[in-house]
Amino acid sequence: MAGSLERGRTRVRGFADPEMDFQLMRQLGTARYGGAAVGECLALAAGIGDADPDAWVRAFGQAAARQEADAEARASRGHGISARDQYLVACNSYRAAEYYLRVDDSLHREHGLASRRAFLAAMRSGGIACEPWWFELDGLRLPAYHVRGPGSAGDRLLAIVSGFDGTLEETYIAYGAAALERGHDLLLFTGPGQMDTWRFNAASHFVPDFERIGRAVVDRALALPGLRAEGLALMGISFGGYFAVRIAAHEPRIGALIANSPIVDLHAYMTSFIGLDPAGLSDADDFGPDDLPHIPDTVMNAQTREMARNLMLRFGQASFRSTYRYLREFRVDEGALARIACPCLALVGEGEGGEPLRQSRLFVRSVAGLADEHVFTAEEGADGHCQTGNLGLSAAVAMDWLDEVRGHAATI
Incomplete structure (x- = not known):
C-alpha cells in the first residue's frame, strides 16, 4: 500500500x-x-x-x-x-x-x-439541588455540599470525604453522581488540610483526630428531616479512607462504612510507596521547603519537588523528616477498629502494593461488624489507586454492596 x-x-x-x-x-x-x-x-x-x-x-x-x-x-x-x-x-x-x-x-x-x-x-x-454547607473547626471554615436527588425521600444519605488532593467537586464526579443515580442523597465534606479548605483559609494543616469534624458532620446530617442513623453511610476516598475509618471508630451513629482503601497507619502506607522512611533522615540529608529550589534535577525533578513541598505545607511541618515523623500520629489501632460495629466494605487495587493490601486485611479482620473486601484487578483496568481507570466498576461494587447490606438489614 x-x-x-x-x-x-x-x-x-x-x-x-x-x-x-x-x-x-x-x-x-x-x-x-x-x-x-x-x-x-x-x-x-x-x-x-x-x-x-x-x-x-x-x-x-x-x-x-x-x-x-x-x-x-x-x-x-x-x-x-x-x-x-x-x-x-x-x-x-x-x-x-x-x-x-x-x-x-x-x-x-x-x-x-x-x-x-x-x-x-x-x-x-x-x-440539581445542590446546597453549599459550611462547618467550623479550630477557626477554619470547612466547605461542604449537600446534594439531593430528584424525588428523594431523604432517608438515605451517603457522606463522602476525599483525601490528600481530591476535591469536593471531583468526589461528586467520580463517586457522587453514581450514588445519586441509585437514590442516595449526598453530603460531600472536608476537614483541615484538604484542598477545598485551603481555598478559604490562608493555611490549614491535616490533623489526626478527624473524628472531631466527623462528629459535626453526623450531627448535621441526622438533623435532616427523614434521616436516621441506619440510613447514613460514610465513604472515604484515598487518604479519606483514614478519615472515614477514624470517624467510624469514634462515632457509633454511622450505618455503613466504605473505605477506598482503609488506611489504618498512614506512616507505613506512605513509606511503602517510596521504599524508605524519611523519618530517619540525618540532619545533613533532611530538607525544608526553602531548600527545594537548590536541589538539582539529577537528585529530584521539578514534579517531585512540588509534591514534597505540598506534603510539608499541608501537614504543617518545617522539614521532610518532621513530616514523616508526624505521619506516625495518623493511626487507628486494633482496639479502635474493634469499636466499629456497622457493616464495612474495604476496596483496594491489586496494583497498589503490599502495604495497602495488608492494611485492608487488617481492617477487615479487626472491625466488630460485618466486613467485606473487594480487590480490583489489572484485567479490569481498576488495579490502581482508587480505581481511577474504571470508576463505573468501582461504583457498581460499592453501591450494590450498600444496597444489599441495607436490604439485608431491613429483613432481620
Missing part, C-alpha cells in the same frame, strides 16, 4: 513518568461520569513534557477557561444540558491545574475557586 490509513491526529499516548501518567489516568477516568473528554485529555497531554508540572498547569488551566467560556455561551443561548456538561468538564480541568500548583500560590486558590464556580454553575444548569 502506498500509505497507511489515518483517521485523526490524536494519539493514545501517556507519560513515561508514572506519577504524571497516573494523573492523566485520573482525568481520563472521570469521562465515565462527565468530568472529561478522552480525546481532549490526550490532545492536552501531547503538549506536556514528562514530569513537567508547569506545562501541565498551563495546559489544563487554559483548557478549563476555554471550556467554561463555552459553557457560559451555551447557557446564554438556553442550552441547559450542554452548559451543564461543559461546566462539569471545566470544573474538573481547573482541578487538574490546581493539583500541580503550590498550595501557597495565589493561582492555586484561583483555580480552586474557579473549579467550585464551574461546579455550582453545572448544578444550576442541570437543575
Whole structure:
C-alpha cells in the first residue's frame, strides 16, 4: 500500500513518568461520569513534557477557561444540558491545574475557586439541588455540599470525604453522581488540610483526630428531616479512607462504612510507596521547603519537588523528616477498629502494593461488624489507586454492596 490509513491526529499516548501518567489516568477516568473528554485529555497531554508540572498547569488551566467560556455561551443561548456538561468538564480541568500548583500560590486558590464556580454553575444548569454547607473547626471554615436527588425521600444519605488532593467537586464526579443515580442523597465534606479548605483559609494543616469534624458532620446530617442513623453511610476516598475509618471508630451513629482503601497507619502506607522512611533522615540529608529550589534535577525533578513541598505545607511541618515523623500520629489501632460495629466494605487495587493490601486485611479482620473486601484487578483496568481507570466498576461494587447490606438489614 502506498500509505497507511489515518483517521485523526490524536494519539493514545501517556507519560513515561508514572506519577504524571497516573494523573492523566485520573482525568481520563472521570469521562465515565462527565468530568472529561478522552480525546481532549490526550490532545492536552501531547503538549506536556514528562514530569513537567508547569506545562501541565498551563495546559489544563487554559483548557478549563476555554471550556467554561463555552459553557457560559451555551447557557446564554438556553442550552441547559450542554452548559451543564461543559461546566462539569471545566470544573474538573481547573482541578487538574490546581493539583500541580503550590498550595501557597495565589493561582492555586484561583483555580480552586474557579473549579467550585464551574461546579455550582453545572448544578444550576442541570437543575440539581445542590446546597453549599459550611462547618467550623479550630477557626477554619470547612466547605461542604449537600446534594439531593430528584424525588428523594431523604432517608438515605451517603457522606463522602476525599483525601490528600481530591476535591469536593471531583468526589461528586467520580463517586457522587453514581450514588445519586441509585437514590442516595449526598453530603460531600472536608476537614483541615484538604484542598477545598485551603481555598478559604490562608493555611490549614491535616490533623489526626478527624473524628472531631466527623462528629459535626453526623450531627448535621441526622438533623435532616427523614434521616436516621441506619440510613447514613460514610465513604472515604484515598487518604479519606483514614478519615472515614477514624470517624467510624469514634462515632457509633454511622450505618455503613466504605473505605477506598482503609488506611489504618498512614506512616507505613506512605513509606511503602517510596521504599524508605524519611523519618530517619540525618540532619545533613533532611530538607525544608526553602531548600527545594537548590536541589538539582539529577537528585529530584521539578514534579517531585512540588509534591514534597505540598506534603510539608499541608501537614504543617518545617522539614521532610518532621513530616514523616508526624505521619506516625495518623493511626487507628486494633482496639479502635474493634469499636466499629456497622457493616464495612474495604476496596483496594491489586496494583497498589503490599502495604495497602495488608492494611485492608487488617481492617477487615479487626472491625466488630460485618466486613467485606473487594480487590480490583489489572484485567479490569481498576488495579490502581482508587480505581481511577474504571470508576463505573468501582461504583457498581460499592453501591450494590450498600444496597444489599441495607436490604439485608431491613429483613432481620
